[in-house]
Amino acid sequence: QVQLVESGGGLVQPGGSLRLSCAASGSIFSFYAMGWYRQAPGKQRELVAAITSGGSTNYADSVKGRFTISRDNAKNTVYLQMNSLKPEDTAVYYCNARTIVVVTQYDYWGQGTQVTVSS
Numbered sequence: 001q002v003q004l005v006e007s008g009g010g011l012v013q014p015g016g017s018l019r020l021s022c023a024a025s026g027s028i029f030s031f032y033a034m035g036w037y038r039q040a041p042g043k044q045r046e047l048v049a050a051i052t053s054g055g056s057t058n059y060a061d062s063v064k065g066r067f068t069i070s071r072d073n074a075k076n077t078v079y080l081q082m083n084s085l086k087p088e089d090t091a092v093y094y095c096n097a098r099t100i101v102v103v104t105q106y107d108y109w110g111q112g113t114q115v116t117v118s119s
Contacts, residue, residue: 002027002097002108009093009113012085016117020080022095022110029076033098036069036080038091038115045094049080062088085117 008020020036035050049059049069057069068081078095095110 002029002032004095004097004108004110006093006095006110006113009115011116011118013119014086014117016085017081017083018085018115020082020093020095020113020115022078022080024076024078024097029097030073031099034069034071034078035096035098036078037094037096038089039094039112040088040091043091048093051078082115085115087117089115090117091115 002024003026005023006020008018010018012018022034030053033050033052036048037045038048039045047060048063049057049067051057051069051071059067066082066084069078071078080093082089092112093115094112097108099106
């Protein structure tokens with residue numbers, strides 16, 4: 001079991017920056033692949049960025065070059081640095097922890113943090 005707590009959301013003007021944090025507890029953090037997802041009103045939840053236990057990353061095309069995901073295994077924390085924010089980045093952002101045991105995938109989710117990009 002993993003418990004995830006996000007922080008760092010808020011209201012920011014277009015072109016601004018925010019850094020989201022996700023603190024994990026309850027299991028061995030370094031074993032998990034971590035990801036950030038977002039869900040805007042009326043839309044499906046989508047992957048924003050992910051980082052493997054080994055540090056490999058991937059990003060949605062819409063955020064490439066603007067967002068950076070990173071992890072600090074010593075602090076059991078994953079971050080999402082968001083720069084050059086656009087109104088279309090407005091959504092609830094969710095932290096995800098994923099692991100596979102034998103053939104079963106386990107997903108854990110945080111409660112979400114609201115990001116609003118508006119002037």
